[in-house]
Amino acid sequence: MLLGAGCWLLGGLFAYGQTCSIISNHTNVACFGESTGTINITVTGGSEPYAFVWTGPGSFASTSQNLSGLSAGTYNVNVTGNGGSCTGTATIVIDQPAQPLTILNQPLDQTDCYGNTVEFNVTTANSSGNATYRWQSRPPGGSFSDIAGETSSALTVHDIGVNGLNIDGTEYRVIVSDDCGSVTSDPALLNINSVTGMxxxxxxxxxxxxxxxxxxxxxxxxxxxxxxxxxxxxxxxxxxxxxxxxxxxxxxxxxxxxxxxxxxxxxxxxxxxxxxxxxxxxxxxxxxxxxxxxxxLPPVLPPVVTADQTFCNAGTPYPLTAASASGGSGPPYSYQWQISTDNETWSDLTGERSLTYSPPLLLANTWYRLAVTDEGTLRCGTVYSYPVTITVNPLPVTSPIYHY
CATH class of the missing domain: 2.60.40.10 (Immunoglobulins)
Structure with a gap:
C-alpha cells in the first residue's frame, strides 16, 4: 500500500522509494557549432512508467527519455519511477571539436620572372581528419575553375606565362574540406616579371x-x-x-x-x-x-688624286685623275671638282663631275680637289680628296748685257 511521500507498506512495514539506476549512452557533436549530439538512457529499479525531466544549455528542456539534435553542453536528467517507486539523477556532457576547420596560413602572392616556377602553399588547423584540397585558378577577367590533379596543400606552377598559360594577374585559391565542411582560402596573385618590348x-x-x-x-x-x-x-x-x-x-x-x-x-x-x-x-x-x-658601313674613302705639279709662268697642267670611290652605301657616287686660290675657300667647277679634270692655262698657284658624295640608299655624306697643288713659278728676270 502507498502511504505517500515515497513510502510503501510492505508486510506491515514501511519502505521508502528506491534509487533509480540510470545507464546513459551518448554521442558528441561531430563538428564545431553543429547540433548532432544524442543521449540514450536505460533505467532500472522501481516500476514503470518512468518520468523524465531534462535541463540543458540555455533554456533547453525536455521530458523525453532519449534526446537527439543536441548542441554541445551539460545535460541533467531527473528520473522518477511510477508513483515515486524510485528516483534518480544523471549528468551527461556533450562535447564538440574545439574549433572549426580554419586556414592557418593563407597562400601568398608570388612574383617571379617569365618562364620560371612558383609555389603556393596553405596550412590548416582544427581539421577533423581526412582533409582534402582542391586548387582553383582565375585568369584576369575570368572566373575560378578547378586545376586538374592539384589535390595537396602545395600548388606548383611551372613555366609561368609561357604559351599564354598562368599569365600575369592570374589568381589562385584552394578549397580545403574535411568531414565537417569546407573553407576557402583567400586568393593569391601571380605577378610575372617580363620584358614587354624593345x-x-x-x-x-x-x-x-x-x-x-x-x-x-x-x-x-x-x-x-x-x-x-x-x-x-x-x-x-x-x-x-x-x-x-x-x-x-x-x-x-x-x-x-x-x-x-x-x-x-x-x-x-x-x-x-x-x-x-x-x-x-x-x-x-x-x-x-x-x-x-x-x-x-665602312666610311666613304677620300679619292686619291694625281700628284702635285709645278710649272713655269703660263704653263698648262697635266690632267688630274682620281680613282673610283668606295665605302658608304654606294655606289652610286657623284663627283664634283673644286678650285681654290688660297687652299681655304673652295668653289665648284661647273660641269666638272667626272673622275678626270684638265686644268686650263694657269698664271698663279692654284689648288684643286675632288668631292665625292655617297648617293646610295643611306647617303653617307661627302668626302674630299687631299688637295692637289699646282705651283706656277714666274719666269726668271734677266738684265741686258752691255758691251763697251
Whole structure:
C-alpha cells in the first residue's frame, strides 16, 4: 500500500522509494557549432512508467527519455519511477571539436620572372581528419575553375606565362574540406616579371659615324640592366665609352659608330622576386627573342688624286685623275671638282663631275680637289680628296748685257 511521500507498506512495514539506476549512452557533436549530439538512457529499479525531466544549455528542456539534435553542453536528467517507486539523477556532457576547420596560413602572392616556377602553399588547423584540397585558378577577367590533379596543400606552377598559360594577374585559391565542411582560402596573385618590348629595328644599317639607340620596356620591379654585344665570337657585356652610353640603363645609345660596333645587341634585366617575404631575391631575363643586329658601313674613302705639279709662268697642267670611290652605301657616287686660290675657300667647277679634270692655262698657284658624295640608299655624306697643288713659278728676270 502507498502511504505517500515515497513510502510503501510492505508486510506491515514501511519502505521508502528506491534509487533509480540510470545507464546513459551518448554521442558528441561531430563538428564545431553543429547540433548532432544524442543521449540514450536505460533505467532500472522501481516500476514503470518512468518520468523524465531534462535541463540543458540555455533554456533547453525536455521530458523525453532519449534526446537527439543536441548542441554541445551539460545535460541533467531527473528520473522518477511510477508513483515515486524510485528516483534518480544523471549528468551527461556533450562535447564538440574545439574549433572549426580554419586556414592557418593563407597562400601568398608570388612574383617571379617569365618562364620560371612558383609555389603556393596553405596550412590548416582544427581539421577533423581526412582533409582534402582542391586548387582553383582565375585568369584576369575570368572566373575560378578547378586545376586538374592539384589535390595537396602545395600548388606548383611551372613555366609561368609561357604559351599564354598562368599569365600575369592570374589568381589562385584552394578549397580545403574535411568531414565537417569546407573553407576557402583567400586568393593569391601571380605577378610575372617580363620584358614587354624593345625599340629599334631588328636589323639596322647605318653610316660610319652614325648612331642609334635601343630601349627595353618591362613589367615588374627592375633593379638593374646590362647590355651585351656579340661581334661573332660570343656575347660580351659592354660598358660606357667612346661609342656606348647607358650600358647599364633601360636605354642603350650608340654614337660615332664604326665597323667595330657591327654585331648583335641584347639586354639582361634583373627583377625583384617576392616569393616568400621577407626573403626577397632576384631573377634575370635576357632578351634572347628581341635581339637587335646593327651593321655599320665602312666610311666613304677620300679619292686619291694625281700628284702635285709645278710649272713655269703660263704653263698648262697635266690632267688630274682620281680613282673610283668606295665605302658608304654606294655606289652610286657623284663627283664634283673644286678650285681654290688660297687652299681655304673652295668653289665648284661647273660641269666638272667626272673622275678626270684638265686644268686650263694657269698664271698663279692654284689648288684643286675632288668631292665625292655617297648617293646610295643611306647617303653617307661627302668626302674630299687631299688637295692637289699646282705651283706656277714666274719666269726668271734677266738684265741686258752691255758691251763697251
Amino acid at each position: 625599340t629599334g629595328r631588328v636589323n639596322l644599317t647605318i653610316c660610319d659615324g652614325g648612331g642609334t639607340s635601343y630601349e627595353v620596356s618591362t613589367d615588374g620591379q627592375v633593379t638593374g640592366y646590362q647590355w651585351s654585344f656579340n661581334d661573332g665570337t660570343g656575347w660580351h657585356p659592354i660598358s660606357d665609352g667612346a661609342a656606348y652610353s647607358g650600358t647599364t640603363t633601360q636605354q642603350l645609345t650608340i654614337s660615332n659608330a664604326t665597323s667595330a660596333e657591327t654585331g648583335g645587341y641584347r639586354v639582361s634585366v634583373t627583377f625583384v622576386t617576392l616569393n616568400q617575404p621577407p626573403d626577397y631575391s632576384t631573377c634575370v631575363i635576357t632578351t634572347f627573342t628581341r635581339n637587335r643586329n646593327l651593321t655599320v
